Amino acid sequence: MTDLWSRADLTALPGARLLGEPGPVGGISIDTRTLAPGDVFFAIRGVASDGHDHVRSALSKGAAAAVVAEGREAAFSEAGALVVVPDVLAALEVLGRAARARTRGRIVAVTGSVGKTGTKDALRLVLGRFGATHAATASFNNHWGVPITLARMPEASRFGVFEIGMNHPGEILPLTAMVRPEIAIVTSVEPVHIGHFRAIQGIADAKGEIFAGMEPGGVAxxxxxxxxxxxxxxHAQASRAGRIVSFGEGEGADVRALRIAAGADASMVEADVMGHRVAYRIGMAGRHVALNSLAVLATVAALGLDIDAAASAYAAIEPAEGRGERARIALPGGGEFLLVDESFNANPASMRAALATLALTEVPEGGRRIAVLAEMGELGEAGPAAHTGLAEPVVASKADLVFAAGPLMLNLWPHLPASIRAAHADHASGLHDAVADAIRPGDVVMVKGSKYTLVSKLAASLRARFASADKQAGTGRAAQ
Known part of the structure; x- marks a missing residue:
């Protein structure tokens, strides 16, 4: 194993004192649930938990060392090697900047109101065809997620892809300064987190902060x-960016979709990438995914890579957990239903995209489309109208039944046809039994909502409930 960081690197952290001898460093962790032997554990103090409560667990699981705050080290003096620093998060940021400084890899950053995680994942897949590509496997896009993703980047990486998010103005600025991208992508500007802004123009300005950290001559x-x-x-023109490359369907786009044939499980795209024609298949559903593939190909072109090879990689793309993931689940009495899990998060734009994909999903004879919708958060005063505005997309989705959760969904409820209103509950947990009881063979069940609603637990309960019932029935079939 090649050490990710050396003993000297750890002791070079600002104000660091080393107690004990760390083992070889293979990774960086802030979570003992996913920690691997050889990781250095950073005991970050968050809003809901303090990493110092888990230092002993980290060291017992084989952590190479634990980075702890000055004054807290006495509690772990016998547990293992410690790196004592004035500020644990600041130390992680320093290590992240050091990773950026030492790499010769090409660095790409992605932000946007919707689509940034999917675009980051697509870039990891596509750029991986051309060399070692580093990117977070999850949505590590905040004040601790970005530095830990940087700190985990191997020195030999040919490409690094970083997702940068925000809820408030000014949050992207320090993160893009760490990443220093040579290519910066904005996927979209939509009224997401609008409750923290006076107007949507403020969201555009906040997303535009990503260009402030660009390397000279970079591509927006x-x-x-x-x-x-x-x-x-x-914003891009006011930065150090050397040029702007646009993507879309309109005549003025540099990377333009000439045709998008969106299907229930995949899409076909024909595009003009700055004069180069290419046709390719995307191995997952969603028109929004097809449009964001143009941003990926724009990045590939800016890096001087083979556009055709990049486009062909899209056939292998799969949805991430909670982002359109599909599972066929056996029912105890025979037959099966299709679960479309969109439960990771939600906003007006992503909700419309998920409903549009539901409309494209084929339903066998006797089956129905069932939409399970939990409310969308961080919309402020726009919240009620945003939920009312879902009525038309819901009807267009061809949903036969709608289950809704949360007080804000009461703004949608009376605007739906009475024939499709199945049940409303104050919380997603109140729908678990009702949804499960309604499912019949051939149904397509799409689950979508903001993360705080915990609607993801409803999706998980459907998997667990029917897998368990199926096992008891002795059919031997389970979720696939």
């Missing part, structure tokens, strides 16, 4: 069809 990749393209372009 922007959504040409978005209503806030000009505002984003102004």
């Amino acid at each position: 990749v922007l959504p040409r069809d978005n209503a806030h393209f000009a505002r984003l372009a102004a």
Whole structure:
């Protein structure tokens, strides 16, 4: 194993004192549930938990060392090697900056109101065809997620892909300064987290912060069809970016979709990538996925890589957990249903995209489309109207039954046809039994909502309940 960091690197952290001898460093961790032997555990103090409560567990699981705050080391003096620092999160940020400084890899950063995680994952897959590509496997896009993703980047990486998120103005600035991308992508500007902004223009300005950290002469990749393209372009032009590359379906896009044939499980795209024609298959559903593939190909072109090879990689793409993941689940009495798990998070744009994909999903004879919708958060005063505005997309989704959760969904409920209103509950937990009882063979069940609603537990309960019932029935069939 090649050490990710050396003993000297750890002792070089600002104000660091080493107690004990660390083992070889293979990774960085802030979570003992996923810690691997050889990881250095950073005891970050968060809003809900303090990493110092888990230091002994980390060291007992084989952590190479634990980075702890000055004054807390006495509690772990016999547990293993410690790196004592004035500020644990600041130490992680320093290590992240050191990783950025030492790499010769090409660095890409992605932000956007919707689609940033999917685009980051697609870039990891596509760029992986050309060399070792480093990117977080989860949505590590905040004040601790970005530095830990940097700190985990092997020195030999040919490419690094970083997702940068925000809930408030000013949050992207320090993160893009750490990442220092040579290519920065904005997937979209939509009224997501609008409750923290006076107007959607403020969201565009916050997303535009990503260009402030760009390397000189870098490339800004922007959504040409978005209503806030000009505002984003102004931010890019005011930065050190050398040029702007746009993507979309409109005539002015540098990377333009000539045709998108969106299907229930996959899509076909024909595109013009700055004069190069290419046709390719995307191995997952969603028109929004097809549009964001244009941003990926724009990045590939900016890096001077083979566009055809990159496009062909898209056939192997699969949805991540909670982001359109599909599972066929056996029912105890025979037959099966299709679970479409969109439960990772939700906002008005992603909700519409998920409903549009539900409309494309084929339903066998006797089956129905069932939409389980939990409310969307961080919309502020726009929340009630945003939920009312889902009525048309829900009807267009061809949903036969709708289950809704949360007080904000009461704004949608009376605007739906009475024939499709199945049940409403104050919390997603109140729908578990009702949804399970309603499912019949051939049904397609799509689950979508904001993370705080815990609607993901409803999706998990459907998997567990029917897998368990199926096992008891002795059919031997389970979720696939």
